[in-house]
Amino acid sequence: MVAEAKRVVVKVGTSSLTYENGKLNLRRMETLCKVLTDLQNSGRQVVLVTSGAIGVGMGKLGQTQRPTETEKKQALAAVGQCELMFMYDKLFGEYNQMVAQVLLTGDVVEQPRSRHNVENTFRELLELGIIPVVNENDTVAIDELVGSHFGDNDTLSAVVAQLVEADALVILTDIDGLYDSDPRKNPQAKRIPVVKEITDDIRALAGGAGSNRGTGGMATKIKAAEIANAQGIPCCVVSGEDPHVLYELFDGAQIGTIFG
Numbered sequence: 433m434v435a436e437a438k439r440v441v442v443k444v445g446t447s448s449l450t451y452e453n454g455k456l457n458l459r460r461m462e463t464l465c466k467v468l469t470d471l472q473n474s475g476r477q478v479v480l481v482t483s484g485a486i487g488v489g490m491g492k493l494g495q496t497q498r499p500t501e502t503e504k505k506q507a508l509a510a511v512g513q514c515e516l517m518f519m520y521d522k523l524f525g526e527y528n529q530m531v532a533q534v535l536l537t538g539d540v541v542e543q544p545r546s547r548h549n550v551e552n553t554f555r556e557l558l559e560l561g562i563i564p565v566v567n568e569n570d571t572v573a574i575d576e577l578v579g580s581h582f583g584d585n586d587t588l589s590a591v592v593a594q595l596v597e598a599d600a601l602v603i604l605t606d607i608d609g610l611y612d613s614d615p616r617k618n619p620q621a622k623r624i625p626v627v628k629e630i631t632d633d634i635r636a637l638a639g640g641a642g643s644n645r646g647t648g649g650m651a652t653k654i655k656a657a658e659i660a661n662a663q664g665i666p667c668c669v670v671s672g673e674d675p676h677v678l679y680e681l682f683d684g685a686q687i688g689t690i691f692g
């Protein structure tokens with residue numbers, strides 16, 4: 433039951449955090465930080481998985497085209513991650529909520545020793561009442577190196593949900609759930625409120641990537657839901673347009689799509 437979840441992982445994507453021009457959507461980010469702090473204040477433990485390093489780096493350097501070269505993306509991520517954390521620290525700080533940066537790569541969670549170490553670190557941070565703010569370590573994770581790269585933060589958020597033994601994973605995105613056909617093309621498209629089992633038919637409903645600023649799209653969300661569900665963790669895909677929806681979700685309202 434999502435409403436009863438005590439430890440929750442919330443993932444926010446680049447398209448929810450930034451405007452089309454790549455600059456930070458401060459109103460949304462501020463609301464997100466306030467709501468997450470409030471959820472934490474109400475007795476839950478929150479882990480935030482955030483994208484936006486490359487997008488914010490592009491915005492900061494005034495670049496509008498996402499580069500394809502690895503070193504360019506990594507340099508942008510190095511600039512953007514710094515800015516992103518600065519903003520989280522500042523905005524959460526307004527509500528007296530401490531945050532900590534955790535940057536992960538695929539190999540770290542695959543090797544038992546480093547995985548164990550990461551689990552311990554998360555446990556310690558959560559016990560201290562700190563919200564870990566997690567991203568992939570884009571500056572060093574290389575696309576071409578198999579195993580080093582999660583590839584997308586939806587997958588990363590599901591892995592983090594496993595690492596912290598979360599009770600629920602919530603993915604905030606630019607659409608309010610999974611639809612039975614593409615709502616951008618078909619006005620009759622209907623939202624599917626609950627997916628008990630992820631079948632090939634469900635996978636077929638996911639199109640490609642959603643925006644040119646993020647990397648996800650519904651396919652990676654379904655993949656994340658599968659990873660989370662395999663550990664018995666429900667996964668909710670809801671609209672990140674107004675982070676206040678998190679209150680509704682944890683009050684038990686049927687919004688978005690709940691997998692599992």
Ligand code: GLU
Binds near residue numbers: 445486568
């Ligand atoms: N880690 C990437 C970033 O922060 C985003 C990956 C994703 O959007 O899935 O830019």
